[in-house]
Structures are given as C-alpha cells and as structure tokens.
Amino acid sequence: MSVLTVTAMKTDIGKYAVLHDITFEVPEGGVFVLLGRNGAGKTTTLRSIMKLWQPTPGSVRFQGEDITGLHTADIARRGIAYVPENMGIFGRLTVEENLVLATAKGKFDPARLKNIYALFPALEKFWTKQAWSLSGGQKQMLAVARAIIEPRALILIDEPTKGLAPSIVAAMADAFREISQSATILLVEQNFHFARSIGSNMAVIEDGRVVHSGAMADFAADKALQNKLLSLSA
Numbered sequence: 001m002s003v004l005t006v007t008a009m010k011t012d013i014g015k016y017a018v019l020h021d022i023t024f025e026v027p028e029g030g031v032f033v034l035l036g037r038n039g040a041g042k043t044t045t046l047r048s049i050m051k052l053w054q055p056t057p058g059s060v061r062f063q064g065e066d067i068t069g070l071h072t073a074d075i076a077r078r079g080i081a082y083v084p085e086n087m088g089i090f091g092r093l094t095v096e097e098n099l100v101l102a103t104a105k106g107k108f109d110p111a112r113l114k115n116i117y118a119l120f121p122a123l124e125k126f127w128t129k130q131a132w133s134l135s136g137g138q139k140q141m142l143a144v145a146r147a148i149i150e151p152r153a154l155i156l157i158d159e160p161t162k163g164l165a166p167s168i169v170a171a172m173a174d175a176f177r178e179i180s181q182s183a184t185i186l187l188v189e190q191n192f193h194f195a196r197s198i199g200s201n202m203a204v205i206e207d208g209r210v211v212h213s214g215a216m217a218d219f220a221a222d223k224a225l226q227n228k229l230l231s232l233s234a
C-alpha cells in the first residue's frame with residue numbers, strides 16, 4: 001500500500017510557475033528519495049505537500065485519505081512531520097526545550113525518548129545545552145528528533161546531509177535506516193551516494209516535473225540514466 005500519492009500537482013509561486021506536473025507514489029516503509037538538479041522543484045514539492053505553498057490543481061492522498069484541501073496544521077495532525085532545509089530549531093532554547101516544544105502535550109513518552117537517545121547519543125550528552133552551540137550535524141539530529149518525538153507515519157526531510165562531514169553523514173544514514181523501520185521517510189537529497197545507500201525508491205524532478213520514478217536499486221545500476229537526469233557519474 002502507498003502511504004502518499006501525489007497526482008498532477010502544480011504550484012505557482014507568485015507569478016512563477018514552479019511545479020508543472022508532480023506525480024509519484026510513496027510505498028509504505030523505507031526511504032523514498034526525491035532527486036534532481038538545483039532549482040528543479042524538490043523543496044517546493046515538500047512545501048506543497050505540507051500546504052506551505054498552495055498547489056492547484058492536483059491531489060495529495062495520505063494513507064488513503066484525500067488531504068488536498070486540508071491546512072498545514074491538519075496535515076501535520078494526520079501524522080506527517082516536516083524537517084525543512086533550515087532545520088526549524090530554536091537556537092536559544094536547549095536541546096530538551098526544543099524537544100518539549102515538538103511534543104503534543106509538553107511531555108515525553110519515555111520509550112520514544114530512549115529511542116532518540118539511542119539513535120542520537122549526542123542529544124542526550126548535550127541535553128541542557130542551547131541548540132546554537134551544537135555542531136551542524138548535531139543540529140540536524142535535533143531537527144530529526146523533533147520530527148519523531150511523536151509517532152508519525154511519514155517524515156519529510158529536506159537535504160539533511162548538506163555541509164556535513166562524511167562520518168556524520170554515515171551516522172545519519174544509520175539513523176534513517178532505523179527510523180524507516182517504523183515510519184516512511186520522504187527525503188530530498190543532493191548527495192547521490194547517501195541517497196543510493198539508504199533509498200528504497202526514488203523519483204527525479206526536472207523543471208517542475210517528475211521525469212522518472214522507480215526502485216532505487218534499478219536507478220543506481222543505470223549509469224546512463226543517472227548521467228542524463230542528474231549529470232553525474234556516481
């Protein structure tokens with residue numbers, strides 16, 4: 001069963017037509033990666049799913065329900081989390097306070113918190129530190145932790161590896177593999193090496209259109225297609 005189905009989504013930003021035809025289906029479980037060159041429309045696609053931009057027409061279905069007409073807060077309440085490219089954390093608040101703010105009732109589920117500590121030990125270590133003082137990788141971990149502090153079926157994450165050292169990227173890959181055992185991750189990623197190491201399925205966006213989608217293993221094996229769609233020879 002698919003957890004998310006996006007059909008013929010089209011988004012204008014001001015007078016600019018940015019998305020022309022975004023159609024893809026995210027199966028339940030695993031990591032689905034949106035690939036594409038700079039400016040192709042990947043971030044706009046995530047924001048449009050969350051209704052941070054207003055797509056018209058087209059439809060978005062989540063767990064079988066048509067959520068096209070819902071507002072952002074109601075989409076989040078249905079069980080979709082969004083980690084934006086700027087991470088959306090609060091620098092002057094501590095790690096703990098950032099996580100409290102992301103809970104529904106201001107309290108932690110002890111089992112979920114234990115799981116977060118296991119995934120990201122640095123967050124336990126720096127629990128009382130202000131978020132601005134964390135490293136780039138630790139900030140990204142905090143951003144992802146905020147998205148999973150409550151149960152979610154789908155987590156949208158925009159370019160989590162940008163600017164991170166290889167060892168941190170590897171830790172992030174392990175965490176995403178673990179998280180995707182119990183939730184689906186929809187990831188925007190420029191780092192194709194990272195994307196292919198954790199992706200189960202993928203789509204390529206080019207100039208506001210999905211031009212290819214399928215299994216990551218097939219795409220990873222097709223160098224000619226990668227060169228054509230991403231201009232890389234990974």
Ligand SMILES: Nc1ncnc2c1ncn2[C@@H]1O[C@H](COP(=O)(O)OP(=O)(O)OP(=O)(O)O)[C@@H](O)[C@H]1O
Pocket residue numbers: 013014016018036037038039040041042043044045190
């Ligand atoms: N607020 C905005 N106003 C005008 N145009 C915008 C705005 N946001 C994005 N765009 C344009 O929409 C297009 C798609 O941008 P988007 O950020 O979705 O691309 P992307 O695939 O995520 O690329 P990147 O990896 O560079 O972030 C780009 O041409 C961009 O200039």
